[in-house]
Amino acid sequence: MTREETPGVRDIAVVAFAQTDVLRTTDELSEVEMLMPVLHSVLDRTGLKTADIGFTCSGSCDYLAGRAFSFTLALDGVGAWPPISESHVETDGAWALYEAWTKLLTGDADTALVYSYGKSSPGSLRDVLTRQLDPYYVAPLWPDSVALAALQAQALIDAGEADESALASIGTRSRRVATLNSHAQLRGTVAQGDYAVRPLRTGDCPPVGDGAAAVILAAGERARELCSRPAWIRGIDHRVEAHSLGVRDLTDSPSTRLAAERAGAFERPVDTAELHAPFSAQEIVLRKALRLDDSVRVNLSGGALAANPMMAAGLIRIGEAAARIHRGESDRALAHATSGPCLQQNLVAVLEGDAR
Amino acid sequence: MPEVLKAPLVIEFPFTRSLGPVQSAFLTGLRERVVLGVKTTDDRTLVPPVEYDPVTAEELHDLVEVAATGTVTTWAWNHAPRRGQPLATPFAWVLVRLDGADTALLHALDAPGPGAVHTGMRVRIRWAEERTGAITDIACFEPHDGGPAELTGTTGEFTDPVTGIVAPARLDYTYSPGRAQSAYIEALATRRTVGERCPSCRKVYVPPRGACPTCGVPTAEQVEVGPRGTVTTFCIVNIKAKNLDIEVPYVYAHIALDGAGLALHGRISGIPYDQVRMGLRVEPVWTDDARYPDHYRPTGEPDADYDAYKELL
Ligand SMILES: [Zn+2]
Numbered sequence: 001m002t003r004e005e006t007p008g009v010r011d012i013a014v015v016a017f018a019q020t021d022v023l024r025t026t027d028e029l030s031e032v033e034m035l036m037p038v039l040h041s042v043l044d045r046t047g048l049k050t051a052d053i054g055f056t057c058s059g060s061c062d063y064l065a066g067r068a069f070s071f072t073l074a075l076d077g078v079g080a081w082p083p084i085s086e087s088h089v090e091t092d093g094a095w096a097l098y099e100a101w102t103k104l105l106t107g108d109a110d111t112a113l114v115y116s117y118g119k120s121s122p123g124s125l126r127d128v129l130t131r132q133l134d135p136y137y138v139a140p141l142w143p144d145s146v147a148l149a150a151l152q153a154q155a156l157i158d159a160g161e162a163d164e165s166a167l168a169s170i171g172t173r174s175r176r177v178a179t180l181n182s183h184a185q186l187r188g189t190v191a192q193g194d195y196a197v198r199p200l201r202t203g204d205c206p207p208v209g210d211g212a213a214a215v216i217l218a219a220g221e222r223a224r225e226l227c228s229r230p231a232w233i234r235g236i237d238h239r240v241e242a243h244s245l246g247v248r249d250l251t252d253s254p255s256t257r258l259a260a261e262r263a264g265a266f267e268r269p270v271d272t273a274e275l276h277a278p279f280s281a282q283e284i285v286l287r288k289a290l291r292l293d294d295s296v297r298v299n300l301s302g303g304a305l306a307a308n309p310m311m312a313a314g315l316i317r318i319g320e321a322a323a324r325i326h327r328g329e330s331d332r333a334l335a336h337a338t339s340g341p342c343l344q345q346n347l348v349a350v351l352e353g354d355a356r
Numbered sequence: 357m358p359e360v361l362k363a364p365l366v367i368e369f370p371f372t373r374s375l376g377p378v379q380s381a382f383l384t385g386l387r388e389r390v391v392l393g394v395k396t397t398d399d400r401t402l403v404p405p406v407e408y409d410p411v412t413a414e415e416l417h418d419l420v421e422v423a424a425t426g427t428v429t430t431w432a433w434n435h436a437p438r439r440g441q442p443l444a445t446p447f448a449w450v451l452v453r454l455d456g457a458d459t460a461l462l463h464a465l466d467a468p469g470p471g472a473v474h475t476g477m478r479v480r481i482r483w484a485e486e487r488t489g490a491i492t493d494i495a496c497f498e499p500h501d502g503g504p505a506e507l508t509g510t511t512g513e514f515t516d517p518v519t520g521i522v523a524p525a526r527l528d529y530t531y532s533p534g535r536a537q538s539a540y541i542e543a544l545a546t547r548r549t550v551g552e553r554c555p556s557c558r559k560v561y562v563p564p565r566g567a568c569p570t571c572g573v574p575t576a577e578q579v580e581v582g583p584r585g586t587v588t589t590f591c592i593v594n595i596k597a598k599n600l601d602i603e604v605p606y607v608y609a610h611i612a613l614d615g616a617g618l619a620l621h622g623r624i625s626g627i628p629y630d631q632v633r634m635g636l637r638v639e640p641v642w643t644d645d646a647r648y649p650d651h652y653r654p655t656g657e658p659d660a661d662y663d664a665y666k667e668l669l
Binding site for chain 1: 360362365367371373375379383402403404406410411429430431432433434435438439440441442449451453459460461462463464470475490491492521523525527528529530531532533534535536537565566567568569570571572573574
């Protein structure tokens with residue numbers, strides 16, 4: 001929803017963002033050891049201590065860790081000591097940010113710490129992600145995340161909206177601009193590679209990596225105290241597609257379009273967009289759904305094709321968009337996060353800096 | 357810094373799921389070599405069938421048979437099949453709209469190579485020889501040169517319907533506990549217990565996890581604690597757990613090792629269960645080749661003062 005639809009509510013902004021370097025493996029670190037530096041980095045940017053935070057919300061996934069309630073151990077990193085007000089989502093941290101945003105809207109808290117993390121290195125990510133599929137008709141066939149993305153890419157090719165070279169150019173551009181992003185896992189020239197699952201080549205697929213991200217939200221005047229140019233959340237919304245892939249038009253993302261509309265993305269043009277498109281073909285689908293033309297700077301961070309830490313990559317999109325506003329490099333930015341196979345769930349946030 | 361430990365971790369579970377009326381009819385149909393879809397109120401036929409309309413959320417129940425032949429709506433060539441997938445040889449993942457259906461079903465297509473597959477190609481179901489009422493009763497699809505197969509005329513009413521599935525899952529991990537817990541486990545191998553001191557509140561955490569949960573700061577300073585400790589609280593267990601080779605009743609206790617900022621848990625033995633008490637001084641008892649103390653026994657020292665451990669309860 002947008003703020004305009006709910007008059008009288010408070011302005012809420014992203015006031016700080018931090019992320020780890022995304023690495024193929026971090027097995028010398030436990031989750032909390034990987035997370036701790038990023039939590040301190042984001043707090044340092046505002047001068048806040050964990051005890052000053054009004055609400056804490058995290059995103060992660062037990063299937064990555066292979067352990068039930070794995071997020072409770074990571075809570076050690078935020079001083080999870082009563083009377084902390086805390087919550088967790090079993091998905092990307094972008095959805096944890098949505099929960100924190102609603103919490104701040106209620107007025108129960110003035111600041112929120114949102115963090116998320118994923119270590120994909122302990123398991124086989126392609127197999128792990130099969131467990132999020134329909135358990136009756138789909139999961140028993142073990143179709144992996146790359147296979148399902150490949151079906152979507154072929155649908156796009158059949159529809160005449162892409163060909164293999166158009167797909168390749170998306171990965172190439174993402175990794176080229178990622179040379180300016182020291183946190184990205186794949187930077188510079190990367191071979192397009194062999195077919196992973198045809199028509200997708202390895203260059204069309206995201207690297208598998210471990211990483212974490214954290215964001216601080218603040219309401220009203222508190223945001224101005226903590227950040228010289230807060231990234232105000234003008235609207236944020238998330239929507240979901242039908243469960244079964246065979247019911248959906250894989251060349252389109254109506255849920256992204258609806259979330260964007262409800263977040264107010266189409267009211268005025270954006271200058272910057274951070275899209276969570278783990279597979280090259282998905283960027284084409286998202287650009288179409290979000291009506292982004294060449295005047296919009298898309299994924300200057302390199303996006304998910306350069307670094308896709310599970311459960312953090314969506315939150316990183318919001319953080320990257322906000323950081324550009326903080327630095328004065330953007331005035332109105334769109335951030336998108338996805339979860340599930342073939343863009344199943346989609347979240348869109350619209351961020352703005354104060355007029356200059 | 358000691359080497360960080362790693363070990364294989366296998367998660368295996370047979371997930372038992374019950375079926376609703378529509379899923380039950382569909383999976384029973386597969387067992388009988390019949391494919392059923394479900395009608396929506398605007399006359400679309402969904403295959404595989406679901407109990408609620410994905411657009412309107414209306415409840416659906418009108419079953420209708422569709423053909424075992426259909427058309428590929430999109431595909432992807434899988435040259436390296438993975439564990440659990442329908443075929444062990446290279447195959448195509450396909451979405452197939454069965455003749456009579458308006459939506460597509462995901463499955464595998466057995467074909468000689470990617471050159472033999474295209475969107476729009478005709479395919480038919482290859483049934484598994486043994487069928488139990490599961491999506492895997494469809495072994496895969498195979499190329500089909502022709503029109504729709506004839507329907508069997510099944511109504512969707514079956515004797516002995518399938519009411520549930522068991523979906524086995526297995527995931528393999530290489531688990532690493534990270535730096536702090538590796539150091540703890542390495543020390544246990546030499547029968548020592550080490551914790552980490554918080555630089556802020558000075559509390560010593562055992563086992564250490566690399567962070568102080570109270571202050572939210574990293575911990576690094578290693579501190580050896582114990583081996584003796586104090587019972588801070590306890591309970592008497594009267595129910596024998598499956599696969600546990602300990603006679604009941606026995607005592608399970610929280611034990612604050614000397615120098616530790618919080619209590620570990622362990623079993624108390626070497627004293628009648630009804631004589632265990634708060635403040636009892638204990639020490640670990642190791643058995644051969646054990647990786648942690650088997651239990652704790654009284655040291656014979658006088659009990660600790662309540663004030664000495666009340667912060668650790
Ligand atoms: Zn502390």
